[in-house]
Amino acid sequence: MTTLHLDHTSRWFGNVVAVNDVSMTVGPGVTGLLGPNGAGKSTLINMMAGFLAPSGGTVTLDGTPIWRNEESYRSIGLVPEREGMYDFLTGREFVVANAELHGLDDKAAAKALATVEMEYAQDRKISTYSKGMRQRVKMASALVHEPSVLLLDEPFNGMDPRQRMQLMDLLRRMGEEGRTVLFSSHILEEVEQLASHIEVIVAGRHAASGDFRRIRRLMTDRPHRYLVRSSDDRALAAALIADPSTAGIEVDLKEDALLVQAVDFARFTALLPQVARAGGIRLLTVSPSDESLESVFSYLVAA
Template sequence: MSSLNIDHVSRWFGNVVAVNDVTMTIGPGVTGLLGPNGAGKSTLINMMGGFLAPSTGTVTLDGRPIWRNEKIYQEIGIVPEREAMYDFLTGREFVVANAELHGLGAKAAGRALATVEMEYAQDRKISTYSKGMRQRVKMGSALVHDPSVLLLDEPFNGMDPRQRMHLMDLLRRMGGDGRTVLFSSHILEEVEQLASHIEVIVAGRHAASGDFRRIRRLMTDRPHRYLVRSSDDRALAAALIADPSTAGIEVDLAEGALLVQAVDFGRFTRLLPRVAKEHDIRLLTVSPSDESLESVFSYLVAA
């Protein structure tokens, strides 16, 4: 069983800091690397896979440095997000080529293609593949040498529901077999369905860690902002601000609405309809104003 250790790792490109002092350990099982687009997930995975050197800090596999350690590649498989592939090759030729880099042959490539259910299209050129098919043949290429560590960058992009379920089942089996599987996503629901452990990264920083229940709880317990329109905004604001679940209310003249900051999510969701009914106020609009993943986890970074 293998473990990846990221110890105070930073990576910058010129003046841009892509990963900022991240420390985490990725062990056997399925781990989800969750964060909004541009958070630094791909940079972190590329350092774990040995494609990028950390600017500071270390990335190791079972205590061995990954950067410039060729033997490590016998143990790591990586499925990058980028689409660049050898489109003039067939799927089988692509996987066989990767098998040969590991000193293996067509038999290993055949097993890998069967694992990702791409045998039916293995003799078609990659240029004819859909995005989901490309993802699966990249997965086959990463599995051809039977690695103990698998790194996947946004692997579900472009997959139809059946392909998605098949890949989820495959990753669950691999995690259950004791392999170390890490996949990135910006969609919490994807991570919840698959990962036993979640690492959250926002703006290059490590924001939170735990199982999906803890991450959900952190999200729910944070302050929430709502845009509310009603038949009597003034009376509604006066009633809401008197309750401890509401930390502040602003009047948005441009929107013709109230911006309400709720610090007790559960209490506020019960309070709002009750107050409206008691004061005979019609609620015209109630919508979260900050529900992007960026806003959700930026709160965790600042906490």
């Protein structure tokens, strides 16, 4: 069992703190690293892969520091978000080159290409590949030495639905085999389909850790803000504020609407149409005003 461990790990670039005092353990199975864009996910992954030194704290693989430890590269495969590819090579040549860096032969490259289902295009130049095909060739190069740890930075970017399903199935199988798989994403649905365990990063800080369903429930149960327009905002506000599912209502003069804070999401969504019907009020607009990932994660940090 191969385990990555971060202990009070930080990384800063000049005066910019990209990762701030993060501690987490990533073990066998599939783990999702979730957070909004710019949260520090790529910096964390680069430290786990041994490409960045921690400015503070430690990053270890089975208890051994990864930074400047060449042996660790035998166990780690990295699929970076950035391209970093040689467009003048064919897909096969690119994967063979990576195999040779590990002292392996063409057979290892052929197996890796077959694993990601890229044999059909292996003799085409990478310059002709779509974004999804480039992602899969990067995946093949990371798998060529059959690593026990696989780190993927936004691996589903640019993939069509079929390619996404193929990659999800592959990562799921690898997790079931006992490999340690960590992938980053800023999209909740991607993580929900693949990872039961997640780590949440917001603004470089560790915001939450654990079972996806438990953390997803926290996201659902947080106070929600809705923008509501109706044929009689005054009467609607009076009826809603009388119910315990509503914590507060403001009048947004600019939007000519009500801003409603609901503390019981399920009860409020059932209450609103009932109150409107009972009062003869026509609902013109009902829309969430804080449904961005940033707002969700900010709530988790404060919780």
